[in-house]
Structures are given as structure tokens and as C-alpha cells.
Amino acid sequence: xxxxxxxxxxxxxxxxxxxxxxxxxxxxxxxxxxxxxxxxxxxxxxxxxxxxxxxxxxxxxxxxxxxxxxxxxxxxxxxxxxxxxxxxxxxxxxxxxxxxxxxxxxxxxxxxxxxxxxxxxx
Amino acid sequence: xxxxxxxxxxxxxxxxxxxxxxxxxxxxxxxxxxxxxxxxxxxxxxxxxxxxxxxxxxxxxxxxxxxxxxxxxxxxxxxxxxxxxxxxxxxxxxxxxxxxxxxxxxxxxxxx
Numbered sequence: 001x002x003x004x005x006x007x008x009x010x011x012x013x014x015x016x017x018x019x020x021x022x023x024x025x026x027x028x029x030x031x032x033x034x035x036x037x038x039x040x041x042x043x044x045x046x047x048x049x050x051x052x053x054x055x056x057x058x059x060x061x062x063x064x065x066x067x068x069x070x071x072x073x074x075x076x077x078x079x080x081x082x083x084x085x086x087x088x089x090x091x092x093x094x095x096x097x098x099x100x101x102x103x104x105x106x107x108x109x110x111x112x113x114x115x116x117x118x119x120x121x122x
Numbered sequence: 123x124x125x126x127x128x129x130x131x132x133x134x135x136x137x138x139x140x141x142x143x144x145x146x147x148x149x150x151x152x153x154x155x156x157x158x159x160x161x162x163x164x165x166x167x168x169x170x171x172x173x174x175x176x177x178x179x180x181x182x183x184x185x186x187x188x189x190x191x192x193x194x195x196x197x198x199x200x201x202x203x204x205x206x207x208x209x210x211x212x213x214x215x216x217x218x219x220x221x222x223x224x225x226x227x228x229x230x231x232x233x234x
Contacts, residue, residue: 035223045158045166045213047223059222095165106217108156110168110181 002026002111004096009116016086016120022079022096022113030054030074033099035109036081038092048094049081053103064090086120093117124150126214126226133232134204142199142229144214151195153216160228161210169212172197201231209233 008020020036036048049060049070058070069082079096093115100110125147134140146153152174158166170180170190178190187205191198201208214226 037223037225044211044228045215045225047225050222100168100171106219106222108154108168108171108215108217109158109223112158112165112167114165 002098004098004111004113006094006096006113006116009094009118011119011121012086013122014087014120017082017084018086018118020081020083020094020096020116020118022081024077024079024098027098029072029077029079031102033104033106034070034072034079035097035099036068036070036079037095037097037109037112038090039095039115040089040092043092046092051079052105057105083118086118088120091118091120123221124153124216124218124224126155126216126224128212128214128226128229130227131230131232133234135234136204136206138204139200139202140204140231142201142212142231144197144199144226146195146197146216148195150216153218155197156215157190157197157199158213158215159210160213161207166213169199172199204233206233 003025005023035050051070067085071080095115096113097109098111099107101107127145156171157169160166168181170178172178172190176192187202189200211228213228217223
């Protein structure tokens, strides 16, 4: 069964950085595009970034462009999100999520991780 | 880019049925959408994808009480025989090569 397990969240000061990780199991990560989606406290879901199955195509929401970097290490079955120049409005639970269709550029999410909380506060 | 519109809240009685709506913006009415359920304090869970034709494909383990349908720019999620555990937030999602991914604002379902 597919599973995604995020880690790396925590409390960080404004302007600080963190690296979030998402360990995949139960499927071959290298076959699937992946996303990061976040949810601020009491708010809805917001797409953050995506990466193609081979790592060649990366896309970012305007709100994080230039500050966040998505990457993957298929040999370790792990997805990453480097988050930098953090602001209070980046406080959220960050979820990694898997695209349904193998080797597709786009498509629906069919599995979500349990999330990791990032709190930006001085 | 596509925009998804959902009502902020809905309510229905235990054992009854409810139909949630996700409306696609003008120019995007043929798009496929997906429905996700988020129970309180939990991560979202994929329920199904719904095509403009009304065809839908459910995820593994999703109860038969959940079904999908479509009419024009509207995509529906119908839950029959409502149970207490169906009380949750429901989000619709769509995607394209330019926008990558868009979510609706979510509907909070209360089971009375």
C-alpha cells in the first residue's frame, strides 16, 4: 500500500530555512510526479510546488517562487522541499502528495502524506 | 486558469443524503476534477475523480455510499446514508499543464 511520510517541520524564525522530506513506500517514486500542498491553520488547501517523475520539470506557486525549491532523490524514494526566507504567512501544515497516473505530467492526487507542521514565529 | 467554486458549508441529517457541488469557471467546464475528504485533524484523503461526462472512479476503500456525477460546469459528490464519520471538509481539485493544480475553497459538511 502506498504511503508517504513527511518530516522536517518545526518552529523557525522569520527569514529562516527548513528542509522538508517525504519518504515514499509501497510504490516506485521514480514513476510518479509529486506535489507539495500546504494548509494554513483553519484555512483550505493551497498548492505549493510540483515536480515531474524524472525531476526535469518543476513548478511553483507565485507565493513561494524564488524562496522554495522542490527536488527528489529517486534512489532514496524521497521527495524534498527546501523552504527559505520564511514569512509568518508560510505557517502551515505541509503535505506531500502523489499524482495518480504513472509517468504523467499532470493529474489528480491519489495519495497524501500525514503532513508536517511549519511554524514561522519570532 | 481554472477556478473551482464550492459552498462554504452544508448540513444534512444522519442517514439522509447530501449532494455537494464544485463549479468550474467559464472556459473550463470540460475539466476533470477530483474530490478529497478531510476529517477533523487528519490529512486529506482521495475519494474519486469525476469527468464531464459524469463518469467517476473511486479510490480504494471508498464506501459505496459515495458517488459522483456531472452537469455542465458542475461536478457533484453525493453521499448517501450519511454517517457521523462523514462529517468533514470536502475539497475539489483540478489541474492543467499551465496551472498545475487548483483547489476549491472547501465545503464543511455537518451531519445533524
